[in-house]
Amino acid sequence: MAEIINGKAVALKIKGEVAERTKALINEKRVSPKLVVVLVGDDPASKTYVRNKELGCAEVGILSKTVRLPSNTTEKELIEQIRALNNARDVHGILLQLPLPKGVNEVKVLNEILPEKDVDGLHPVNMGKLIKGEADGFTPCTPQGIIELILSTGQEISGKEAVVIGRSNIVGKPIALLLLQHNATVTVCHSKTKGLETVSRRGEILVAAIGRAEAIKGEMVKEGAIVIDVGINRVNGKLKGDVEYDSAAERASYITPVPGGVGPMTIAMLLRNTIKAAELLASK
Numbered sequence: 001m002a003e004i005i006n007g008k009a010v011a012l013k014i015k016g017e018v019a020e021r022t023k024a025l026i027n028e029k030r031v032s033p034k035l036v037v038v039l040v041g042d043d044p045a046s047k048t049y050v051r052n053k054e055l056g057c058a059e060v061g062i063l064s065k066t067v068r069l070p071s072n073t074t075e076k077e078l079i080e081q082i083r084a085l086n087n088a089r090d091v092h093g094i095l096l097q098l099p100l101p102k103g104v105n106e107v108k109v110l111n112e113i114l115p116e117k118d119v120d121g122l123h124p125v126n127m128g129k130l131i132k133g134e135a136d137g138f139t140p141c142t143p144q145g146i147i148e149l150i151l152s153t154g155q156e157i158s159g160k161e162a163v164v165i166g167r168s169n170i171v172g173k174p175i176a177l178l179l180l181q182h183n184a185t186v187t188v189c190h191s192k193t194k195g196l197e198t199v200s201r202r203g204e205i206l207v208a209a210i211g212r213a214e215a216i217k218g219e220m221v222k223e224g225a226i227v228i229d230v231g232i233n234r235v236n237g238k239l240k241g242d243v244e245y246d247s248a249a250e251r252a253s254y255i256t257p258v259p260g261g262v263g264p265m266t267i268a269m270l271l272r273n274t275i276k277a278a279e280l281l282a283s284k
């Protein structure tokens with residue numbers, strides 16, 4: 001039976017480190033790190049995420065502000081808002097809460113965020129730095145959190161066969177690149193992959209980021225694998241991962257639960273990206 005990877009506990013440890021770095025930056029450089037979240041419209045899930053980000057910042061001593069804009073905000077107005085935040089010297093991190101209302105070009109607006117303040121790591125400059133392995137870039141939060149969870153098991157990543165299921169820009173592609181940076185041999189699967197069952201069974205590390213409740217069954221998991229379930233799916237009011245937990249836990253050596261696995265890590269890594277942005281900007 002697999003050991004459960006406790007995302008809450010790992011996130012708490014990372015938050016403790018961020019709190020120390022925040023204190024040091026304030027004491028040594030008189031710089032108070034600040035994150036601004038831009039929230040457009042009133043999507044209930046987005047509101048909850050933004051509230052959790054505000055609470056996370058408060059926990060570690062990072063200042064936070066949410067700019068709330070009505071759902072009829074135009075692309076031009078949103079870009080003007082982003083540019084104002086780019087120019088604000090007291091703002092170190094900018095996060096545009098997605099999704100944006102229809103009619104607003106998400107990519108165009110995201111690309112306006114100054115790469116140095118892009119704590120979500122979605123700007124092409126930061127994506128490029130991830131590919132090149134340049135350490136001063138910003139990597140998307142969820143994939144960074146996944147690496148921390150794997151490392152928390154004490155197992156080596158280097159030399160392992162890793163299978164990532166999903167190829168989104170926010171999870172699948174960046175986690176594949178990070179695993180590669182850690183010297184895993186990486187296979188990326190998607191909806192057109194043939195024989196997914198066979199490929200997924202090769203994974204000594206298996207990352208499921210599909211967005212389909214319990215799509216990965218126990219028989220698709222290699223004996224002794226480390227299984228990271230990124231999925232958040234609401235089924236009859238309950239949260240379900242992309243992995244069928246019980247059958248997968250019988251074969252895996254380590255597994256993340258849903259909730260309480262990857263979820264808590266995403267905010268912890270956002271806080272770490274924000275303190276990193278503040279430290280880099282303060283050192284210029």
Ligand code: NDP
Pocket residue numbers: 142165166167168169170171172189190191192193196209210211212215230231232233262263266
């Ligand atoms: P996307 O919908 O952007 O991407 C899903 C990926 O899964 C696509 O690459 C798609 O392939 C692939 N896919 C879909 N169906 C299959 C299938 N049957 N077999 C193999 N591959 C398949 O999702 P995200 O990456 O944004 O999110 C994935 C999940 O992770 C969601 O449940 C989301 O809620 C959750 N999530 C959780 C976070 C957290 O903090 N815990 C943060 C971000 C996401 P193709 O490219 O061919 O379409």
